[in-house]
Amino acid sequence: xxxxxxxxxxxxxxxxxxxxxxxxxxxxxxxxxxxxxxxxxxxxxxxxxxxxxxxxxxxxxxxxxxx
Amino acid sequence: xxxxxxxxxxxxxxxxxxxxxxxxxxxxxxxxxxxxxxxxxxxxxxxxxxxxxxxxxxxxxxxxxxxxxxxxxxxxxxxxxxxxxxxxxxxxxxxxxxxxxxxxxxxxxxxxxxxxxxxxxxxxxxxxxxxxxxxxxx
Numbered sequence: 001x002x003x004x005x006x007x008x009x010x011x012x013x014x015x016x017x018x019x020x021x022x023x024x025x026x027x028x029x030x031x032x033x034x035x036x037x038x039x040x041x042x043x044x045x046x047x048x049x050x051x052x053x054x055x056x057x058x059x060x061x062x063x064x065x066x067x
Numbered sequence: 068x069x070x071x072x073x074x075x076x077x078x079x080x081x082x083x084x085x086x087x088x089x090x091x092x093x094x095x096x097x098x099x100x101x102x103x104x105x106x107x108x109x110x111x112x113x114x115x116x117x118x119x120x121x122x123x124x125x126x127x128x129x130x131x132x133x134x135x136x137x138x139x140x141x142x143x144x145x146x147x148x149x150x151x152x153x154x155x156x157x158x159x160x161x162x163x164x165x166x167x168x169x170x171x172x173x174x175x176x177x178x179x180x181x182x183x184x185x186x187x188x189x190x191x192x193x194x195x196x197x198x199x200x201x202x203x204x205x
Contacts, residue, residue, distance in 0.1 A: 021076035029138040041137050 002061040006034045008052045023047040082132045089134070092123045151194065158187040 009019055009030075016034070020027040023044060032038035040048065049056045096119020103112035127134060135143075162184050168174040 017076075017079075021079050024075055024078070024133070025136040025138065026079065026082075029136055032138055038138050038141065044137060 001039045003059055022051050078132055082134050085130050086134050089123050089126050092119050154187055
C-alpha cells in the first residue's frame with residue numbers, strides 16, 4: 001500500500017521518533033510504513049490519520065493493481 | 068515535543084528498557100546454565116535456567132507498558148510461518164526419504180533421525196491443536 005506519511009510528517013516538522021511516540025509504536029515501525037514495507041493495522045492507520053487531522057484515504061492509497 | 072507527547076515518548080523508552088532487560092535475563096540465564104553445567108553444578112544450572120525464564124515472564128507480565136508493537140507481532144507471525152513451511156518441507160521429504168531407504172534396504176536410518184522426525188510430527192500436532200483452538204475463537 002502506498003502512503004504519504006513522510007510528506008505529512010515533514011510538513012509538520014516531526015521526526016520519526018516524535019510520530020512513533022505520539023501513536024505508541026516504535027520508530028522502526030514508522031520507518032517501515034514510510035518505506036512501504038509494512039502496512040499498518042486499521043487501528044494504527046486511524047491513529048496516524050487522527051494525528052495529522054486528516055482522513056485515512058489522505059494518508060494511505062491501496063494498490064489494487066490492474067484488476 | 069509537546070507536553071501530550073512526553074508520556075508516550077517515556078513509554079517507548081521504558082518499553083525499550085524492559086525489552087533489553089527481558090533479553091538480558093534470558094541470555095544471562097542460558098549462559099549461566101552452560102557455565103554451571105561445565106563445572107558440574109547440574110541442579111543449580113537448571114534452577115538458574117528455569118529461574119531466568121520465570122524472571123523474564125515476570126518482567127513481561129509485570130509491566131503495564133506494551134513491550135512489542137504490532138510490527139513486532141507481524142514479524143513474529145511471518146517468521147513463524149516461514150519456520151513452519153521449512154519444517155514441513157524437512158518433515159515431508161525427510162520422512163518419505165527415511166521410509167524409502169529403509170524399505171529398499173539401502174540404509175539403516177539412525178534412531179536419532181527417527182527421533183528428530185517424530186519431533187517434527189509433534190510440532191505439527193501442536194500446530195494443529197493451536198490452529199483449532201484459535202479458529203474456534205474467531
